[in-house]
Amino acid sequence: MMKKILNNPEHYVDEMLEGLVAAHPEYYRLHGDGGKVVARAKPGKDGKVGIVTGGGSGHLPVFTGYVGTGLLDACAIGDVFSSPSAEQMADAIRVADSGAGVLRLYGNYGGDVMNFDMAGELVEFEDITCSTVLLADDVASAPPEEHEKRRGVAGMVYAFKMAGAAAEEGRDLEGVTAVAQKAADACRSIGAALSPCTVPQAGKPTFEIADDEMEMGMGIHGEPGVWRGKLQTADQIAGEMMDRLLADMPISSGDRVSVMVNSLGATPPEELYILYRTVKVRLEEAGATIVMPLVGRYATSMEMAGASFTLCKLDEELENLLQAPCDCAFWRVE
Amino acid sequence: MTITRDMLLAAIDRVAAAMERDFDMLNTADGALGDGDLGVTMSRGMRAISAMKDDLPDDIGMALFQCAQAFTKSSGSSYGTLMATGLMSAAKALRGAQSIDVASVPDLIAGARDKMQERGKADLGGKTVLDSLDYVSRATAEADTGDMVVAAAQAVDKALDDFRDRPATVGRARIFGEKSIGLDDPGMLAMRSVVKAATGQ
Numbered sequence A: 001m002m003k004k005i006l007n008n009p010e011h012y013v014d015e016m017l018e019g020l021v022a023a024h025p026e027y028y029r030l031h032g033d034g035g036k037v038v039a040r041a042k043p044g045k046d047g048k049v050g051i052v053t054g055g056g057s058g059h060l061p062v063f064t065g066y067v068g069t070g071l072l073d074a075c076a077i078g079d080v081f082s083s084p085s086a087e088q089m090a091d092a093i094r095v096a097d098s099g100a101g102v103l104r105l106y107g108n109y110g111g112d113v114m115n116f117d118m119a120g121e122l123v124e125f126e127d128i129t130c131s132t133v134l135l136a137d138d139v140a141s142a143p144p145e146e147h148e149k150r151r152g153v154a155g156m157v158y159a160f161k162m163a164g165a166a167a168e169e170g171r172d173l174e175g176v177t178a179v180a181q182k183a184a185d186a187c188r189s190i191g192a193a194l195s196p197c198t199v200p201q202a203g204k205p206t207f208e209i210a211d212d213e214m215e216m217g218m219g220i221h222g223e224p225g226v227w228r229g230k231l232q233t234a235d236q237i238a239g240e241m242m243d244r245l246l247a248d249m250p251i252s253s254g255d256r257v258s259v260m261v262n263s264l265g266a267t268p269p270e271e272l273y274i275l276y277r278t279v280k281v282r283l284e285e286a287g288a289t290i291v292m293p294l295v296g297r298y299a300t301s302m303e304m305a306g307a308s309f310t311l312c313k314l315d316e317e318l319e320n321l322l323q324a325p326c327d328c329a330f331w332r333v334e
Numbered sequence B: 001m002t003i004t005r006d007m008l009l010a011a012i013d014r015v016a017a018a019m020e021r022d023f024d025m026l027n028t029a030d031g032a033l034g035d036g037d038l039g040v041t042m043s044r045g046m047r048a049i050s051a052m053k054d055d056l057p058d059d060i061g062m063a064l065f066q067c068a069q070a071f072t073k074s075s076g077s078s079y080g081t082l083m084a085t086g087l088m089s090a091a092k093a094l095r096g097a098q099s100i101d102v103a104s105v106p107d108l109i110a111g112a113r114d115k116m117q118e119r120g121k122a123d124l125g126g127k128t129v130l131d132s133l134d135y136v137s138r139a140t141a142e143a144d145t146g147d148m149v150v151a152a153a154q155a156v157d158k159a160l161d162d163f164r165d166r167p168a169t170v171g172r173a174r175i176f177g178e179k180s181i182g183l184d185d186p187g188m189l190a191m192r193s194v195v196k197a198a199t200g201q
Helices: A009-023 A086-096 A110-124 A144-149 A155-168 A173-185 A234-248 A269-285 A316-323 B005-021 B023-033 B038-055 B060-074 B078-093 B102-120 B129-142 B145-163 B172-180 B186-199
Strands: A028-031 A037-040 A050-057 A074-080 A102-107 A130-135 A187-195 A213-216 A227-230 A256-263 A294-296 A305-314
Touching: A009 A028, A009 A037, A009 A050, A009 A074, A028 A086, A037 A086, A050 A086, A050 A110, A050 A155, A074 A086, A086 A102, A086 A110, A086 B060, A102 A110, A102 A155, A102 A173, A110 A130, A110 B078, A110 B102, A130 A155, A130 A173, A155 A173, A155 A187, A155 A256, A155 A305, A155 A316, A173 A187, A173 A316, A187 A234, A213 A234, A234 A269, A234 A305, A256 A269, A269 A294, A269 A305, A305 A316, B005 B023, B005 B038, B005 B060, B005 B186, B023 B038, B023 B172, B023 B186, B038 B060, B038 B078, B038 B186, B060 B078, B078 B102, B078 B129, B078 B186, B102 B129, B102 B145, B129 B145, B129 B186, B145 B186
Parallel strands: A050 A074, A050 A102, A102 A130, A256 A294
Antiparallel strands: A028 A037, A037 A074, A187 A213, A187 A305, A213 A227, A256 A305
């Protein structure tokens, strides 16, 4: 049986957005007829490049939460784990545009790609120029030689932050797009899940897993991972996740990296900090300096238990953009 | 032979009814290989089209364009967007026409297939709705105009039969790999229902 705090599964997303905007009117407002486009309460400076994202609900703070100064301008949000429609995405692009063009920055999922492409065609008639950068950071979802097929996960938070800071600095569409692509290319992520989540409208868990099992490499919608087996210790789990990330993106002595230890929803901060110990040791063993580690709930999968790690290799430009100010209801850098 | 606006409206009624009838079947088939909402996508889209059916313009191209929009507005699902893409392709080809010449149907379907292939970044042979459309366009191209409806209906069945025991290599079902062998692709099942209802077979 589904055990969730809700009124009617059909109204889950609308009521969530209503509450989000009511709680944080200084950051967010709903835009358009459909009610599923969130824009900044105070629009960005005129002539600033707009940045939009979009995707299914169920991942807060991703996607909607990161609308804010130094981050995103607007977001189209779909039902839980479902792509928003092309029309909603077009609305998000329209509200984000202030004449300098709009970057579409989102995760690599077939439905979202199709709809954002279609949305781009719709706004082309209105002379809005768009560019696209896709996050494809989940190393478990395809081998390195097919990296463009990988799914986008928590790495998008780094890309939102860095591209958002570049847009706030006044860079043009080409410049903001280049930063977003560089940030996307610098990120690698992997997740491990202990228990599933339930999509309200489906009413049953996205997958089944025994009480004593875990799945390494599972996707944020319950996509199959690389292995399933007995639950391991925190140090073993963190060790294997770091092995897989470092195999995909080797770190050399002197490198500067940021790292995110992210809860998939149900896993508490206590357990994230237990994992972080191993992350720190492994990065320092490789000779890296850790910059601004992020430990907490940044990209979730409803009430799924588990964690993901994202490694972001920095150069001077990305590091400056990461540390530039930003402000939304879920994240502030001063 | 031509397809008139009235014939198009009657086909919309039949397809809408078929989507209500097949609601559970499509959700179940999709649940085995995807997120289980294909019946929802198709019935929502067809309900949106039915709701504005009487106001569709005489220009068949514009009418199909509005049908495509009904799909993009009612759903963000990939399949809905693919349906909209295919309809939009036919809409562009038919802009300004008051009816559809039956002889142009194979080309219209092939055009839709190509645009959908581009949108979905998928190859033929991957066990998707693209293969169904490919079968239909080729079967109708080979048939006399009078036999096209029968040829189309047979083609959607044949596509399902030919691909049933092959693995899905593109689309959502791809991640299930070998497990998709023996299972019908939900998108191909939906296209069978659409084609049979549209042709009255």
